[in-house]
Structure formats: C-alpha cells, structure tokens
Amino acid sequence: MISDKKVLIKGNYAIAQAAINAGCQCYFGYPITPQTEIGEYLSAKMPELGRGYVCAESELGAINMVVGASATGVKAMTSSSSCAIALMQEALSYAYSDELPAVVVNVMRAGPGLGYVYPAQGDYNQAVYGGGNGDYKIIVLAPSTVQECIDYTYRAFYLAQKYRNPVMLLADGLLGQMMEPACFGEYPYPEVDVSSWALKGAKGRDGKAIYSCARDEQEHIRKIERLFAKFELIAENETSYEEDLTKDADIVLTAFGSMTRNIKAATRALREKGIKAGWFRPITLSPFPTKRIYELAKEGKDFVVVEMNMGQMFKDVKYAINGEAHVDLINRPCGEWLSVEEIVSSVEKIMGGKYANCI
Amino acid sequence: MEKNFIFAGFGGQGVLLAGTILANSFMLQGKNVTWYPCYGAEMRGGTVNCEIVVSDTEVSSVHKQDTDFALVLNQQSFDKFVKRVKAGGTIIANSTLVTESKPRTDIKYIFAPMGDIANSLGSAKVTNMVSLGVLADTCDLVSKEYLAKAVELVLGEKKKQFLPLNLKALEAGCGALV
Amino acid sequence: MQTVFSVPKVMKKDFKFTFCPGCDHGVAMRLVAEIIDELDLKEKTICSSAIGCSVFIYDFLNIDCIEAPHGRACASATGVKRANPDKFVFTYQGDGDFASIGWAESMHTALRGEKVSAICINNTTYGMTGGQHGPTTLMGQVTTTSPFGRNKEYYGYPIKMAEHIALCDGTAFSARVALDSIPHINQAKQALKKAFEVQLQGLGFGFVEILSSCPTNWHMTPKQAHDRVRDEMIPVFPLGIFKDVTAE
Numbered sequence: 124m125i126s127d128k129k130v131l132i133k134g135n136y137a138i139a140q141a142a143i144n145a146g147c148q149c150y151f152g153y154p155i156t157p158q159t160e161i162g163e164y165l166s167a168k169m170p171e172l173g174r175g176y177v178c179a180e181s182e183l184g185a186i187n188m189v190v191g192a193s194a195t196g197v198k199a200m201t202s203s204s205s206c207a208i209a210l211m212q213e214a215l216s217y218a219y220s221d222e223l224p225a226v227v228v229n230v231m232r233a234g235p236g237l238g239y240v241y242p243a244q245g246d247y248n249q250a251v252y253g254g255g256n257g258d259y260k261i262i263v264l265a266p267s268t269v270q271e272c273i274d275y276t277y278r279a280f281y282l283a284q285k286y287r288n289p290v291m292l293l294a295d296g297l298l299g300q301m302m303e304p305a306c307f308g309e310y311p312y313p314e315v316d317v318s319s320w321a322l323k324g325a326k327g328r329d330g331k332a333i334y335s336c337a338r339d340e341q342e343h344i345r346k347i348e349r350l351f352a353k354f355e356l357i358a359e360n361e362t363s364y365e366e367d368l369t370k371d372a373d374i375v376l377t378a379f380g381s382m383t384r385n386i387k388a389a390t391r392a393l394r395e396k397g398i399k400a401g402w403f404r405p406i407t408l409s410p411f412p413t414k415r416i417y418e419l420a421k422e423g424k425d426f427v428v429v430e431m432n433m434g435q436m437f438k439d440v441k442y443a444i445n446g447e448a449h450v451d452l453i454n455r456p457c458g459e460w461l462s463v464e465e466i467v468s469s470v471e472k473i474m475g476g477k478y479a480n481c482i
Numbered sequence: 483m484e485k486n487f488i489f490a491g492f493g494g495q496g497v498l499l500a501g502t503i504l505a506n507s508f509m510l511q512g513k514n515v516t517w518y519p520c521y522g523a524e525m526r527g528g529t530v531n532c533e534i535v536v537s538d539t540e541v542s543s544v545h546k547q548d549t550d551f552a553l554v555l556n557q558q559s560f561d562k563f564v565k566r567v568k569a570g571g572t573i574i575a576n577s578t579l580v581t582e583s584k585p586r587t588d589i590k591y592i593f594a595p596m597g598d599i600a601n602s603l604g605s606a607k608v609t610n611m612v613s614l615g616v617l618a619d620t621c622d623l624v625s626k627e628y629l630a631k632a633v634e635l636v637l638g639e640k641k642k643q644f645l646p647l648n649l650k651a652l653e654a655g656c657g658a659l660v
Numbered sequence: 661m662q663t664v665f666s667v668p669k670v671m672k673k674d675f676k677f678t679f680c681p682g683c684d685h686g687v688a689m690r691l692v693a694e695i696i697d698e699l700d701l702k703e704k705t706i707c708s709s710a711i712g713c714s715v716f717i718y719d720f721l722n723i724d725c726i727e728a729p730h731g732r733a734c735a736s737a738t739g740v741k742r743a744n745p746d747k748f749v750f751t752y753q754g755d756g757d758f759a760s761i762g763w764a765e766s767m768h769t770a771l772r773g774e775k776v777s778a779i780c781i782n783n784t785t786y787g788m789t790g791g792q793h794g795p796t797t798l799m800g801q802v803t804t805t806s807p808f809g810r811n812k813e814y815y816g817y818p819i820k821m822a823e824h825i826a827l828c829d830g831t832a833f834s835a836r837v838a839l840d841s842i843p844h845i846n847q848a849k850q851a852l853k854k855a856f857e858v859q860l861q862g863l864g865f866g867f868v869e870i871l872s873s874c875p876t877n878w879h880m881t882p883k884q885a886h887d888r889v890r891d892e893m894i895p896v897f898p899l900g901i902f903k904d905v906t907a908e
Contacts (some may be wrong), residue, residue, distance in 0.1 A: 127871035131506050149743050175742030181737040187732035191739025194726040217729050299545050302517040304509040326703035332718035334727035387543030463542050
C-alpha cells in the first residue's frame, strides 16, 4: 500500500503496513492487547512478500529473534505492550551494546503488573530510561496521530540503521485502536549501507563477532564512552519537537503521544478565554528536547505537563526547566484520556493559584 | 464545528462497521475524523460501541465523555448511552429492540423500527445500514450520497456481492421517518 | 610423511584454548570446526552463541557470530535464519543455557522445525559460575548449590534433552553423544555432521547433546572426569540417535 490517497486506517494496521513499506524483512511477535492487530496483519502480509514472520513462543523469544535478524543487517521489528515490553528489556540492553538496529513498537496499556487493556502512558520511564541493565540509551519516538504512526515507523527504521541503535515507537492503546484518515506515501529515507558490520558469513574475510561486553575493562570503558558520544550526536541531529503559540505564552501545555491532540485543543480553548497559553510536544522522548524547554522557561513561561501516568515526563520537564519557571502536572494513571474541559479547568486553577500567590 | 457520534449495540449487529462507514463518509467529504472502538475484554460482554468525531479543524479529542449523537441498536445500549447524550443532543434508537421511553427531557429522541425494516429486506444483518440511513435523515452533517460511496469503499471488491442489499437498506433507512 | 592430523582451517590462526585442562569444550569445538571445513560452510555460517563457557566459541572459530543473551541462542538463531534462509546457522550452548533458562526457546525452535542446528554441552553443572546445581545435575551430585547432593525433594530430576527434542515433530535429527573415548568422539562427529546436514537439506531442526567433562567443578583430574562421564553420566543419559528423519 504505497499511495498518496488517504485511507481510514487503524493505528496498529498503519504501523504494520508502514513497517512493510519501510522494508522490514522480519517480524517476530506474541499477542497482547491492544497491539495484536500488528501481528495479525503481518502474519498475512509477510509470507505473501516472502519475508520472515514468526509467531513467537514469548516476548523473550520475539525480541531475541529480532536480535538475531538485525545482527545480519536486515530491518527487523517486534511489537508488544507494556508488561510484555518489560520482558524484552534485557535484550534491548544487549541490542544497544551490540549496536543492533532493532525496532520495537510499544502500544501502551495500563500498569503496573498486568495493568489491564486501558490506554495509558505509564511506560515513559521504561522506554526513556530503560528497564534493562547498565548505561544504555535507545531512541524513542512518540506519535500523536495515525499519520504519525506511519511517519515515525518509517523514521524508526531509518534511525535504527543510520545510528545502529535500537529505536522504540511509543504509541498507546488509543492510537493503536483508533482509525483516522492517513496517507502512506513512499518510505522517504535512503537505504543505509550495513555491509561493514552485518553478519552475512565470513566470505572472503575473517569472521566477525557481535557481542555485548568487552572482557578488558579499559576496552569496555572506551566502548561505553564511544556509545554515549554517538548518542550525543543523535541528540544533536535528531532531537525533534513541535510547538505553537509559545511566543507570547504565559503558560505552555506539554504532552507526548496521543495526548498532544488534547493539549492543542485545550490551548485553543484557553486562548478563547483570554489566557495566553501555548503548547509544546516532544516528538523524540529520547533524546529529549531539554534545551528548547529550558529556553522557553528562561523566557519566563510556566509549564504544565499533561500525561496519562503519575508524572513521568513531568520529571524530565522539571529537570529541563532547571528552576527557571513553575511546572505543574495534570494527570491520571490510565483509562479515559484527560478531556479538553478537564485540562482547561485545571490550567485555570493553576493560573488562579499562581496569581493568588503573587498577591 | 466539531460533533461526535456514539454507535452501540450487540456484538454481531455491525455497529463497528456502521461507524467505520460513517467515518469513511466524512473522510470522503474531506473532513477531519477519528473512529475509536471499545476493545479488549470490554468486547466480551455482549455489547460493543465506537465513537466517531468529525471536525472542520483537527479533532480535539478522540474519546469524549458526552456525545452529540447516540445511535443505539439494543436496549442495553439505550440505557447506557442515553445518559451520555449532551443536553440538546439526539439519541436514535432501534425500536425493534428498544422500548420507546424518554427518560430525559433535554434531548431529542428518534425511534425507528430498524430491525423490522432490515427483516423486510430479507436480512436482519443490514439493521446497521438502515440505522445509517435514519442517521442521515436526522443529522445534516451526514450525507446519504457519501454514505453510499463509503459503503462501496468499505465492502470493496471482496464483498461486492453484498453491495446492492446494503445500499437498499441504507435507502430504506433514509425513508423510515417519512 | 603422511599428515594424520591438522588444525581445522576454520580455527583462528593464533587461537589458544582458554578452557580448563581436561574440559571437553575444546574437543567439541574442534569437531564443529572440522565439519565446517569438510562441508565447506565457513563462508555461509552464522553462529548464535550462548552465555556460559560456550560463549568463547567466537574467540576460536573464524566465523560470524552473534552473542545471544543467556538462554536465547535458539531464538536468536531463528531470527538469523528467517532473515537469511540461505545461510548455515547453528547454536553452541551449555545445558543451563539450552535446557534451563532457554528451554522454552529451545523446545519451540524444535517444534517450529527451524532449519537450524543446535549443539548443547551437558556437563551436569553451571561451569562458568563455578559449579552450581543445574537442570542436568545427577541425583546425589554435590554442587555449590546442592551441598548435600541432588535429592528429589528439593531439586527434582535431571532433564533428558535429546529424548525431549526427539519428540518434537519439527525435529529432523536428535542424538546424544559423549567425548569420553576415541570411539565416542568419532560417533559424536558423525552425529554433529548429520545435525548440520539435515539443516542443509531443509529437513528441520538438528540437535546434538554432548556429554562432556568439567574436571574443575567436579573436583577431579581429567582422567577421573572422563571416567565419570562413562560410569555415571552415560547410564543416566544413554547415548544414541533418538530421531533421524533421513533413516525413517
């Protein structure tokens, strides 16, 4: 499905088809609501295309199949949700250390534990800081619409190969299950040459091993420092965000993923009430747009973070602001998305409270 | 302008499909639209629903607490969603399965025997299409012509043989309130 | 003068085995290397290595190798093979890796009939961590975590890998061999070759369980350790071919 025509499509199907368009050669997965449609879709399409598909025995199996496939330089992906993404964390730490271009999709449900199938955004920390061991960083992209599910799936495959770093697409149940008109277009990125490192058999050369630990202490230190320097380059080149009405704003509403839509609408509603509100949304949660948030805070703008968890991105925004401005949190742990009306009335309360303090 | 619609009924009554067709009709009209279903274990209880939001600008929120229109095909859905209709909003009910009652005075009620109409066309399965016809008659935003185009788009080549019956049901729904 | 033995070509030129004296890993790896040479597989081989003493295979064999997380070598091998159906893919694992932490991945790789070959070293203990109780520890065996010997009340029973794997419909070949004597080493090589060939013929999963010594953690001399393989292990883990679709 490569077309400039808009189609009404579910977020999960959009991600799956975008993976195909991006040239994903192998998909490995295990069912879990609310992302199961991704595996269902690919189980029908991948064999037709002569590509790899395995209904894995577990998420451990799935992510380690991705490790194997991506070590050979092919584009490989798994998808899952929250508690089952937790099972994959060890392998993500390996994939980072192995410098493998693994793509992982997390369509978040609630947590902790089984967490039921309600949409939520409680895996921010898991994605951004990682549940795996050691110093490692993966790239995290957070789509807010079905169109962005397509665009960022493309980007995930490209960035993974460009930087040889695992990339997570962090969506949520709302985005996975909803339909919206979207357009696939063509995969917009160039193909990355992987021949220098991909395992393809030692033909006319010595064997290569991809492994996660250097047994020499100094070598290991150098390796981690090199990988962190690489991530600094990623931060420099790839940090992305979107903002509007921030120029004259007194308060900046901040959200990630599908909550972005609601803060945009809340900003419009607040403006209609005469409150100078603006909105800001990180697109890359890792690397995080720390610098831009600091700049806005330095200009004297207060922040309010709106998220469906107990304040996970809130901490990163607070860190970015570095004491230069106020930051508040509007949140709920999971379930029904914070409505525009709830956000507006909470912001009014926050603003009222602030002015009350000023008096 | 932004309006939302909730479609609800028994599993098997085709409310998700009807919602998909409505959302497609809005897309074909060039509007911004979202469709969001109940899903997961919520689906196992017998009733299903989906919510469609249509807007001239970007949709403000995919899943809202209240609704401008509720289209309900069974009693359980009527009882559940009559409470969620906005003051001044409309509930459209399949009176074949829903008792005609008006528990609130601040909303509009439309009752049509959608199931009977579908049966008279030869299949209870097209109750959902009849309901879309009734909706088109009730709500200016919804276009009968674009609904017909959307039915064709959604059924596609694979289910083309069902197109005439579905279009007939849509047509019958449009005339049901006359 | 006639050459009766030479180092396999696929061994790294400057390799020096770092295994303990009397450990059979070196013998097993040499057999693997000889077969890679004989079947001319070096240029199309990708190994999915494991965690434990078996991880060192990429220090000694001049082949492409991906180090899978502990227990996941068969899953990783599945990924390699599905992405590259034309390559020769094998795992080289210990019993803890294959049959304990990775048993789910191992069994399902066999059940799916993945066209990969798996080699598992059974030495009745966790070698690299210093000799703990594992899935293959014999009844009565004293380890650092079964200080009073393995008993059924606390530890249950040892696993019979080759028999289990043979029960999977996707398995093309499953055998148990030992490295305690020259005849057994020769049989081991035949079995390994067969496990490689069934993959190359596209017949399914090939598996060889290799009974091996671990003198260090058994607190034995190399000679005593090999006697133990013969006298204590083989009676519990009988040698043989448990499935061979080419013979059926």
